[in-house]
Amino acid sequence: MMRIGIAGGGLMGRLMALWCGQQGWEVSVREAGPPDPANMTDRAAAFTSAGMLSPAAEMEAGGPRVYEMGLRSLALWPGIHRACGARFDLRLSGSLLISHPTDRSSADRILRHIQPSAEHAPQPLSHEELARMEPALKPRLCGWLLPHEGHLFPIEALAALRDSTPADWAFDCPVTRVAPGALESSRGLEQFDWVFDCRGLGGRGQDMPLRGVRGEIFTLRPASGSPPIGRPIRLLHPRWRVYLVPRPDGHLVVGATEIESEDRSAPSVQSCLELLSAAFSVVPSLAEARIVSSDINLRPALPDNLPVIQTQPGLTRINGLFRHGWLLAPALMEDAGRAMACSPA
Ligand SMILES: Cc1cc2nc3c(=O)[nH]c(=O)nc-3n(C[C@H](O)[C@H](O)[C@H](O)COP(=O)(O)OP(=O)(O)OC[C@H]3O[C@@H](n4cnc5c(N)ncnc54)[C@H](O)[C@@H]3O)c2cc1C
Structure with a gap:
């Protein structure tokens, strides 16, 4: 039986462990952090993330490669969800792009970068359709539906991946070589x-010139009685690129900044004001929401902001998942498995 060692038990490490376990191999995971790293500033980026699975919407940042790999991953998530006994929230009910009518020309410019196949193209919505779909939104915003997108709850998914994979898990165990x-x-x-x-x-x-890209995020509890948000919503705005993502407990995640800095200190006042003001500008009932928590983390990014799989006999490195980890990891998992099969051990 193949014996597999995995360095790092964040998102990519847990998915790789699941995949190797499914091949019937003996898996050992060595992770620097604790099993449930609540509110630690140097925990896996995966714990902080919003969990959006948005191949088309991410074309603006990631281009056609992210779109193609994102679509493959979207098709793989339901199987991973089943393998984890459906113990995490996975919803494939689409996402929305919205803009203020005054920012329409800027929104159109952004939409020109989002050019998926006709089947996945943003579908313009009338004011009435948008209001029916998301009654919490301010009336008369411009809206587009991306029906093939989804989202999941990262913290639950990370726990489910660990609990569903019979492996020798060692936490608080930094790998030094x-x-x-x-x-x-x-x-x-x-x-x-x-x-x-x-x-x-x-x-x-040396051969993995990574940088960390700081992201700040806020979790809100909407006031009781305010209409729930059903799917991820992104505001297309010339300055503030904010998104809102619903959680199964009714909380809302508002994110995220993207700052070229490896500063891991608490969120800044400016980021808080900008993200929450932008969110409030499209969901007025958030005025009475409560800030439950905030979080920051660093996205692991390579110079071209695209992921890489480096394979040599006996070793595969997978990295550079940047802002697309949940979106791309299942496709990377498959590709890494294929690359390994083609390389002599
Ligand atoms: C604010 C924010 C929002 C995001 N939103 C989204 C989103 O909506 N959708 C999406 O697809 N992606 C999103 N991301 C990106 C996503 O979180 C990352 O792409 C993903 O987590 C990267 O996965 P990874 O496994 O490579 O790294 P990580 O998740 O960071 O895991 C790396 C693991 O390796 C461990 N490790 C490090 N050094 C060692 C060592 N020496 N020995 C052993 N273990 C070690 C770490 O402790 C960690 O557990 C977001 C990120 C941030 C910060």
């Missing part, structure tokens, strides 16, 4: 048939 067929950690030097390096920013090195 990764080599083909070997991992070194507080457990000593361990030998494997194959190693996957999924350490996110922790995998930074």
Whole structure:
């Protein structure tokens, strides 16, 4: 039986562990952080993320490659969800792009970068259709539906991935050296048939020139009686690119900044004012919402902001998932498995 070592138990590491377990292989995961890293500033970026699965909407930032891989991943998520015993919230009920009527020309400019196949193209909505779909929105906004998009609840999904994968999980176990067929950690030097390096920013090195891109995010509890939000909503605005993502407990995530900085300190007043004002400008009932928590994290990004799989005999590195980890990880998981099969151990 193949013995697999995985460095990093964040999003990519957990998905790789699931996939290797499904091949019937013996899997060991070595993760620097604790099992449930609540509110730690250096936990996996995956814990902080909004969990949007938006291949078309992300074309603006990621281009056609992100779109193509995102579509493949979207098709894979229901199977992963089943493999995890449906123990996390996964909704494939579309997402909305909206704009203030006064910002329509800027929205049109952004929409020109979102050019998926005709089947996945943004569908313009009338004011009435938008109001029926999301009654919490301010009346008379411009709206477009992306019916093939989805979202999930990352914290639940991370726990479900771990609980559904029979592996030797070691937490609080930073890996100090990764080599083909070997991992070194507080457990000593361990030998494997194959190693996957999924350490996110922790995998930074000469041939992996990663940088961290700071993202700040707020979780709100809407006032009781205010209409719920049913799907992710992105505001197309010339200056403030805010999104709102519903959580199964009725909370709303408002995010996210994208700042070229590796500062891991608490969210700034400016980010708070800008994100929450922009959110309030489209959902007026948020005036009475309560701020439940805020979070920041660093997205692991390569110079072209695209992910990479590097394979050599005995070792695969997967990194650079940037702002698209949940969107792309299942396709990367499959591609990494294929690349491994084509490379001699
Ligand atoms: C604010 C914000 C919002 C986001 N929203 C979205 C979204 O809506 N949709 C989407 O698709 N993506 C989103 N993302 C991006 C997504 O979170 C990342 O792309 C994804 O988490 C990267 O996955 P990863 O496994 O490579 O890294 P991580 O999730 O960061 O995991 C890396 C793991 O490796 C561990 N590690 C590091 N060094 C070592 C070591 N030496 N030894 C052992 N373990 C180590 C870390 O502790 C961590 O657990 C968002 C990110 C942020 C910050």
